[in-house]
Amino acid sequence: MPKVKSKTSKKVIGLVKEYESDILSTDNTVLFCKACGKTINHEKKYFVYQYMQMIKHKSATEKMKTESKQACLLSTFVADSSSKSQFPIELCMAFIDVGIPLWILENKSLRGGFLEKYTKQHIPSESSLRKNYIDNNFNNVMDRIGREVAYNKIWISIDETIDPVGRFVANVVIGTLEADQPSKEYLLTSEGLKKSNSSTIAQLFTSSLACCIVARRHKI
Known part of the structure; x- marks a missing residue:
């Protein structure tokens, strides 16, 4: 019962x-x-x-309510600050993803006349984005790639070429090998090399894996 x-x-x-x-x-x-x-x-x-x-109780109650409101306001402020700090990170990433040069943001019509007007956000300068956000975005992308390929079999391709001015360039691409879905492919890095030989390619291979923390997980 x-x-x-x-x-x-x-x-x-x-x-x-x-x-x-x-x-x-x-x-x-x-x-x-x-x-x-x-x-x-x-x-x-x-x-x-x-x-x-009791007066003492009423005083304590008012104090508790005031502190609760302040805590709520602080929480809102922190959330708002976090949102604002996220804006330049995502702005930088968006420009990089679609291949728009960051110096475009120095254009006054685009910067103040459009972006700041309609987003109500401060638009950082090109130098500020390069100094404060590019590395952060790079690390986030490398972490994401590392998570995507960490527990799958992988393939790696290094393509060597010579650019129009005679510089050696190598592109490192990594992908997953999965039985039930197409391979997920990622460009890890494009590096300029002093010369192209087995030694420089081996060094590039090792450093590229270390960037996305794949070497340890795959015991390469």
């Missing part, structure tokens, strides 16, 4: 509901004032009413 609540339990729960539940609490036996940090005599309802009218 289901347990029946005791008279004491029903009584204190009723008192918590009758008065402010954010001020009073109970463990079904004791009536506790969170504002004062004290237990309240609840043998008679009048004792509780008398306690709630």
Whole structure:
């Protein structure tokens, strides 16, 4: 049979509901004032009413409510600050992803006349984005690639070429080998080499894997 609540339990729960539940609490036996940090005599309802009218209790209650509001405002401020700090990170990433040079942001019409006007956000300068956000975005992408390929079999391709001015360039591509879906492919890096031989390619291979923390997981 289901347990029946005791008279004491029903009584204190009723008192918590009758008065402010954010001020009073109970463990079904004791009536506790969170504002004062004290237990309240609840043998008679009048004792509780008398306690709630005390100047000291009212002062503690106001203080608790004020601190609660301040904590709420602080939480909102932190969340808003976090959102604002995320904006330049995503702005930088978006420009890089679609191949738009960051110096385009120095254009006054684009910067102040459009972006700042409609996003209501401060648009960092090109130098600020390069100094403060590119490395962060790079690390985030490398971490994401590392997570994507960490527990799959992988393939790696290094393509060597010579650019129009005669410089040696190597592109490192990594991909997953999965039986039930197409391979996921990622460009890890494009590096300029002083010369192209087995030694420089081996060094590039090792450093590229280390960038996305794949070497340790695949025991390469």
